[in-house]
Amino acid sequence: MALIEDLKQRVGSVLLPGDEFFLPTEDNLTLTELRRPERLVFGPGLRRSGGRLTAVKGGVLRHKEPNVFWIQSQQKRYVPAKGECVVGVVTAKSADVFKVDVGGSEQASLSYLAFEGATKRNRPNVQVGDLVYAQFVVANKDMEPELVCVDSSGRANGMGVFGGGGLMFTVCLGLVRRLLSPSSTLRVQLEALFPGELVVGMNGRVWARCADVTRTLLLFNLIQSCESMAPTQRDELFRRVQQGAL
Amino acid sequence: MEECESINVCLREFGCEQSLLSRPDGSASFVQGDTSVMAGVYGPAEVKVSKEIYDRATLEVLIQPKVGLPGVRERSQEQCVRETCEASLLLSLHPRSSLTLVLQVLHDDGSLLSCLLNAACMTLLDAGLAMNCLFCGVTCAIDADGQIVTDPTAAQEKESRALMTFAMDSTDRKVLMTSTKGSFSVQEVCVFFCFLLVEVLSMCGSAGGVGHHKIKYFITVRVYRLYVFHSSTAAAVYSSESESIREDLPVLQRLSETPILQKPLTESQNFPFFAILVFYQIHTKSYRL
Numbered sequence: 036m037a038l039i040e041d042l043k044q045r046v047g048s049v050l051l052p053g054d055e056f057f058l059p060t061e062d063n064l065t066l067t068e069l070r071r072p073e074r075l076v077f078g079p080g081l082r083r084s085g086g087r088l089t090a091v092k093g094g095v096l097r098h099k100e101p102n103v104f105w106i107q108s109q110q111k112r113y114v115p116a117k118g119e120c121v122v123g124v125v126t127a128k129s130a131d132v133f134k135v136d137v138g139g140s141e142q143a144s145l146s147y148l149a150f151e152g153a154t155k156r157n158r159p160n161v162q163v164g165d166l167v168y169a170q171f172v173v174a175n176k177d178m179e180p181e182l183v184c185v186d187s188s189g190r191a192n193g194m195g196v197f198g199g200g201g202l203m204f205t206v207c208l209g210l211v212r213r214l215l216s217p218s219s220t221l222r223v224q225l226e227a228l229f230p231g232e233l234v235v236g237m238n239g240r241v242w243a244r245c246a247d248v249t250r251t252l253l254l255f256n257l258i259q260s261c262e263s264m265a266p267t268q269r270d271e272l273f274r275r276v277q278q279g280a281l
Numbered sequence: 282m283e284e285c286e287s288i289n290v291c292l293r294e295f296g297c298e299q300s301l302l303s304r305p306d307g308s309a310s311f312v313q314g315d316t317s318v319m320a321g322v323y324g325p326a327e328v329k330v331s332k333e334i335y336d337r338a339t340l341e342v343l344i345q346p347k348v349g350l351p352g353v354r355e356r357s358q359e360q361c362v363r364e365t366c367e368a369s370l371l372l373s374l375h376p377r378s379s380l381t382l383v384l385q386v387l388h389d390d391g392s393l394l395s396c397l398l399n400a401a402c403m404t405l406l407d408a409g410l411a412m413n414c415l416f417c418g419v420t421c422a423i424d425a426d427g428q429i430v431t432d433p434t435a436a437q438e439k440e441s442r443a444l445m446t447f448a449m450d451s452t453d454r455k456v457l458m459t460s461t462k463g464s465f466s467v468q469e470v471c472v473f474f475c476f477l478l479v480e481v482l483s484m485c486g487s488a489g490g491v492g493h494h495k496i497k498y499f500i501t502v503r504v505y506r507l508y509v510f511h512s513s514t515a516a517a518v519y520s521s522e523s524e525s526i527r528e529d530l531p532v533l534q535r536l537s538e539t540p541i542l543q544k545p546l547t548e549s550q551n552f553p554f555f556a557i558l559v560f561y562q563i564h565t566k567s568y569r570l
Contacts, residue, residue: 052369052406053414053452082371082411091371091411110409112306112325114375140325140378176376 038088039073039102046098050080050090050106058086073102080106109209113138113238115174120194122203122236123182125165133161135169135182138205138238145169149183151191159196166197166242168234201232201244202251208239210262221261224273225254292432293392297399299407305383307408311400314434315390318400322408324380337372338380344397345385357460358394362401365418365448365458369402371411380410391434392420394446394460415451420444423465 038058077083080092081104090096094108113121115137123135123143132144145167150159161167173181184194213219214235225233231245231254241258245251257276261269293314302308305321312318325338332339342363344355351359366382382404384397398418405412422433422441430437438444443463450457 051415051451052412053450055452080411089413091413092409093406094409108409109300109407110306112408114325140327140375142327176374 039075042096042104043098045096046104048096049094050096051093052089052091054090056088058083058088076103078103078105080108107209109207111207111239113208115139115143115171115180116237117171117174119174119237120168120170121182121238122234122240122242123167123169123238125161125163125167128161128163133167135167137180137182137236138240139180141179143171143180143182145182145184149185150195151185151189161196166203168194168197168236168242170194197234197242201242202255203240203242204255204259205239206241206258207262208237210258211235211237211239211241214241214258220266221269224269225257228254228257228273228276291430293434295399297403299403305408307404307406307410309400309403309407310387311396311403313392313396313399313432315388316392316396317387318393318396319385319387320382320397320400320404322380322382322404322410324408324410325375325378326381328377328379332379333377336376338370338375338378340367340370340372340380340382342366342382342384342401345383347386347389358397361394361446361448361458361460362397365398365416366401366405368457369412369414369416369450370405371413374411389435391436391438392432392446394418395420395432395448398446398448398458413450413452416448416457417451418446418448420446423463 038056041056077088080090080094082089082091090106092106092108094106097105097107115121121137123137123145125133125145126136126142127134131148132146134142135145137143147153147158147161148155149169150161153159167182167184169182169184170186171180172183173179184191184196186192186194213221214233215237216222229245229250231243231250233254234242236242243251243254243258245254253276257272260272264272295311295313297309297311299309300307301310302319302321305323308319308321310317310319328339332341340363342359344351344359344362346352346355362382362384370380372380382401384400386393386397395418398416402416406415420432421444422430422437423443423445424430424437424441427442430441433441433444441463443461443465445462445465446458446460447456448458449455
């Protein structure tokens with residue numbers, strides 16, 4: 036398919052809003068040959084309308100086998116997406132739902148029954164101002180986003196209300212994805228420094244806790260400064276930290 | 282055609298920096314000669330109920346003058362910028378939310394509206410908002426002798442008989458917005474417009490002749506000088522872009538070896554790669570006829 040070849044050639048290069056690709060039009064359908072059309076998946080930043088594929092964001096084109104394409108871009112504002120785990124702040128309590136601020140354009144709702152072991156009688160202990168780690172089950176542009184703190188089998192699986200201590204801060208969305216990526220060198224470097232806990236939400240909020248406040252702050256500063264550093268600069272910084280320079 | 286030949290094709294030195302503010306979701310500053318604008322965009326964020334639109338985002342543009350409070354002039358500029366942005370943004374992707382674009386005039390030395398438009402485009406791009414296309418603004422003035430001056434300074438604007446600003450998009454090269462002031466004939470508008478399309482835009486394209494190549498070269502070098510970084514990266518960028526640019530490479534590399542240009546890559550310059558390409562595309566590649 037010409038389109039796939041076209042796209043594959045541009046992988047790794049910068050696309051800008053308005054860059055177009057054209058999908059081939061099928062002139063005749065074969066009735067005899069049993070052929071499955073190749074499935075193409077276009078992720079964030081690419082929009083398909085009829086026979087044309089348009090880039091709507093500026094960024095680097097990425098590709099994943101077999102046919103997944105998306106644009107990797109730098110962004111600060113979070114837009115909720117279904118299935119993503121986020122760190123939110125409880126802002127209000129009403130009869131049966133909590134309102135949670137996740138940094139999007141609208142507050143998300145979190146049912147009090149969507150916690151592990153919660154029943155109508157046994158309400159979870161959540162106060163206004165608490166931090167929660169939760170997952171989106173409903174997130175689309177037309178509906179109010181909805182969070183849950185349980186997985187499909189009813190287990191907490193790491194989600195729920197945060198314990199005391201620790202520090203929450205906001206970083207850009209690109210850095211969050213780098214932290215969560217399985218092949219991330221940044222995370223390996225952080226792990227090598229000292230033990231600590233790190234909760235990374237896809238909405239750009241990161242929560243960190245180490246043995247003492249000094250180390251938590253150090254971790255916070257390290258992550259924030261990594262936002263705008265080249266890999267070589269980062270290596271240098273981590274080397275200095277490991278030698279006890281900071 | 283005679284009028285076309287008497288036109289002085291010249292844009293002032295321009296430059297841009299993105300992501301320079303920490304609070305907004307996207308920010309940029311744009312400089313055209315001595316005219317300078319700083320812009321920031323917030324959103325998609327929560328919207329006031331009174332301003333909510335059920336099927337698309339509400340775009341609000343605020344222009345802050347250098348001194349004093351925004352008046353009628355700023356209001357009309359706001360409207361021009363808002364309509365241009367609305368045409369290029371995909372607002373239907375974020376219904377019931379608000380986008381706020383704040384443009385602060387830092388200095389006005391002519392062609393302010395086009396600078397505002399360019400700053401707005403760069404800011405929206407930096408925020409990662411979904412857009413159909415990029416856009417750019419060009420201001421031209423017709424002076425008393427009927428000659429057309431592109432990107433006029435404040436002094437040239439004062440002497441001019443008429444002033445026009447066009448906003449164009451990067452995909453179809455269509456006009457998104459026009460703003461005119463002063464007296465002119467219909468023919469002048471036509472000449473003017475043809476001139477814009479043929480001269481200003483194609484002068485940078487690879488189809489241009491020798492004279493045009495020179496201007497393209499200037500723009501490339503200027504952009505390059507604004508975002509100084511390792512020459513190897515630049516070489517990669519340019520060579521991947523087009524063949525015609527490759528001729529400029531030796532010069533570019535020599536430039537990067539001069540001591541003035543060899544600044545270290547600081548944190549604020551983490552967007553150079555992008556900016557070069559953006560500029561390169563806006564002012565060269567996209568506007569081939």
